[in-house]
Amino acid sequence: MLDSFQNIVVSSFPNILEVEFKYINRKYLKVILINITFVYLSLLAAVFFLEYKNILGLEEVTFWLFLFITILFIYTIFIKIIGFKRRKFLVREKDISYKKGVFYKKITTVPFNRIQHVEIDQGPISRFFNLASLSVFTAGDSSDDLKVNxxxxxxxxxxxEYISNQIDG
Amino acid sequence: MVSKSSFSQFSKQSKKGIIIIYLDILYKIIKALWVLVFVFIQNFSKTLDNNLSYIYFYLGFFFIFLLLIAFLKYHYFQFKIENNYFILKKGIIKKTNTSIPFDRIQNINFKQNIIQQIINVYEVNIETAGSSKAEISIKALSYEQANALKKTITINDKCNNYIWELDDDNKPNTINNPEIFVEQKPLLKISVMQLLKVSLTENHLKSLLLLLAILFGFYQQITELFNGFGEGELLDNYISENTTNFETNIVLIFILGLLFILVSVISSFVRVFLRHFNLTVYIKNNALEIYQGLTTKKSFILKKEKVQHITVSDNPIKRQLGISFITFKQALSGNVKKKQDKIIKLVGCGQDQVLAIKNLLFSNEKFENFTKNYSSYYFKVRLYLRSIIFLIIINSVLYFIFKYNFVFWINILLLPIFIISIELTFKKRFYLFTNDTLLIGSGTIETHKTYLPFYKVQNVKLKQTFFQSTQNIIDIVFQTASGKIVIPCIREDEAFKIYNYTLFMVENNKYSWM
Known part of the structure; x- marks a missing residue:
């Protein structure tokens, strides 16, 4: 019986895990924080509104609701700040990779010769900081491809442009 | 024959197509409004006589109006072939123009449902791997037209230089094309007896679930209607009245259980016979030709290079009978709803056929020579943890519904089922790989072996939770054009090797993935 790993005879191919990944732009942390704060404030406003109009009869639990939302807010900010250092990307000769995650680590690599199209988009807050996100799409169920914010x-x-050249060339 | 329909000019469907389109419209309307139709018929007797003639008049007008629509739909549905593009224009008010390059065409399938069989026209489906908008269905072509269309497209497709024909019995035609078609024994031909064996050994639980899903759909439609009439409570009362009776009557539950088993056996029986009746498979020019179906006859050509991965499956009973089934996965388009159509299943394959298909796709790779690598022990721990959470949820839900300690006895039944299925799932999970192809074993009661050539992978992922990282264990996920394939909980160093190797294979392969 043979060991499957004997099939890997080429020893010279690049090991992606030895290559240093690049950090994303520091300004993006501000974008994340502003976004979270915005969601938090709208949640708060919603609860205030509910209490003011007394729609659902929530008086007793309102305090706990506020507390819960606030704890969630602080926790999310905490995770995002820690996790920000882990958001890294890498463009090699033939592929693009992205990794992230503190408690749930994830790394994705998409080879250029499988990319169907590339997209750049900018949210309103990102535009203010002159930032953009890059998404690549492969064939099939494309919901789970790679996006670098x-x-x-x-x-x-x-x-x-580099990727487009690689695809055509 | 070919000169008559070379498709350089815009041509329409067969004139009989109007009937098909008309019935198709009717079917869609009835499907959407069947509950209303039902209510209408029920109240029909109550309507006054002098209103009746009005109703007949409007109904008649309505049906003639639909006929007009069908005619217009037929009239504006035109297609032609130009510069290796298939061009289609259609639409009465909203006109659409679609053009598909030949090399994007994944499959051309013929299909005949009962009505199409009666009036002897063929439905031609052109499948692409692109967006769902590019899926084209021509409802009614005469046999000559259908064949000529297919011929024109396949001749011009550079990776596909063979021709095939169909005669009326859906068998390859030897008369019109003697020099091209070599008389050949089919790789697989399933007789009624074999189909019987296949259907009896199906996963009946799955058939039952499918059936329940359909029934649930009906139920939802009915409740929506009742709610619309403000009678939703009535229906709920009726149902809850009956369910309280069930609770007290164990005998009834038992009978119901037997009935469920019977229904599920019958439903898998019907499902298998409808879909796979007279299944015949030929291997020709690196492609599989498949013919099957009872009421709706279908035929496809499955090109070797379009298959993304295959799964060979069996279960304990099927293994005793020496039969297994093979599932072929092709590239999906964006439309997930149509997923089922792109999965082609060959039931009732014997050892020889499985071997022949494996050889066709993976050219004599010797998977047997490699030792299986198993998932880490952590995988089992994870499965146990998940089932414990699931059990707790079941128990608390049941307790809150019935408020009676008696419900905890259900664990005596559930625990062994959970333990056995976890142990089996763990035992059946393995992976190994040859130079070019990855083989992954999975399954609980059924056994699945998935063969994935490395170069078909679209992207790779590694995923690791905090608990996994303390054990140096990681999940590796292969994204293909036809879905995800996961090897859960393997050692980090092995996963890294596979990760790098897959990327190397994808980035340096000379074949196209479809």
Whole structure:
């Protein structure tokens, strides 16, 4: 009986886990924090509104609701700040990778020759900081492909052009 | 024959197509409004006589109006072929123009339902791997037209230089094309007896679930209607009255259980016979030709390079009978709803056929020579933890419904089921790989072996929870054009090797993935 790992005879191919990944732009942390704060404030407003109009009869639990939302808010901010350092990406000669996660780590690599199209988009807050996100799509159920948030607009544009050249060439 | 329909000019469907389109419209309307129709018929007797003629008049007008629509739909549905593009324009008010390059065409399938069989026209489906908008269905073509269309497209498709024909019995035609079609024994031909064996050994639980899903759909439609009439409570009362009776009557539950088993056996029986009746498979020019179906006859050509991965499955009883089934997964388009159509299943394959298909797709790779690598012990721990949570939920839900300690006895039944299925799931999970192809074993009662060539992978992922990282264990996920394949909980160093190797294979392969 043979060991499957004997099939890996080429020893010279690049090991992605030894390559240093790049950090995304520091300004993106601000975008994340602003976004979370915005969601938090709208939740607060919703609870205030419910209490004021007394729609659901929530008087007794309102305090706990506020507390719960606030704890959730602080927890999310905490996780995002820690996790921000773990958001890294890497563009190699033939593929693009992204990794993230503190308690749930994830790393994805998409080879260029499987990419169907590349997209750059900018949210309103990202636009203010001149940031953009880069998404690549492969065939099939594309919901689970790769998206790098928090790149400088120019950098995203460069990567997009690089990938497009690689696909066509 | 070919000169008559070379498709350089815009051509329409067969004239009989109007009937098909008309019935299709009617079917869609009835499907959407069947409850209303039902109510209407029920109240029909109550309507006054002088109103009756009005109703007949409007109904008649309505049906003639639909006929007009069908005619217009037929009239504006035109297609042609130009510069290796298939061009289709259709639509009465909203006009659409679709053009598909030949090399994007994944499959051309013929299909005949009962009505199409009676008036002798073929439905031609052109499948692409692109967006769902590019899926084209031509409802009614004469046999000559259908074949000519297929011929034109397949001749021009560069990776596909063979021709095939169908005669009326859905068998390859040897008369029209003697020099091209070589008389050949089918790889697989399923007789009624074999089909009987297959259907009896199906996963009946799955058939039952499918049936329940359909019934649930009906139930929802009915409740919606009753709610619309403000009679929702009535229905709920009726149902809860009956369910309280069930609770007290164990005998009834027992009978119901037997009935369920019977129903599920019958439903898998019907399902298998409808879909796979007279299943015949030929291997030709690196492709599989498949013919099957009872009321709706279907035929496809499955090109070797379009198959993303295959799964060979059996269960304990099927293994005793020496039969297994093979599932072929092709690239999916964006439309997830149509997923089922792209999964082609060959039931009742014997050892030889499985071997032949494996050889066709993976050219004599010797999977047997490699030792199986198993998932880490952590995988079992994870399964146990998940089932414990699931059990707690079941128990508390049951307790809150019945408020009676007696319900905890259900654990005596559930625990062994959970333990056995976890142990089996763990035992059947393995992976190994040859130079080019990954083989993954899975299953609980059924045994599945999935063969995935490395170069078909679209992207790879590694996932690790906090608990996994303390054990140096990781999940590896392969995303293909036809779905995800996971190897759960393997050692980090092995996963890294596979990760790098997969990327190397994908980035340096010379074949196209479809």
């Amino acid at each position: 928090g790149l400088l607009k120019d950098e995203a544009q460069q990567i997009k």
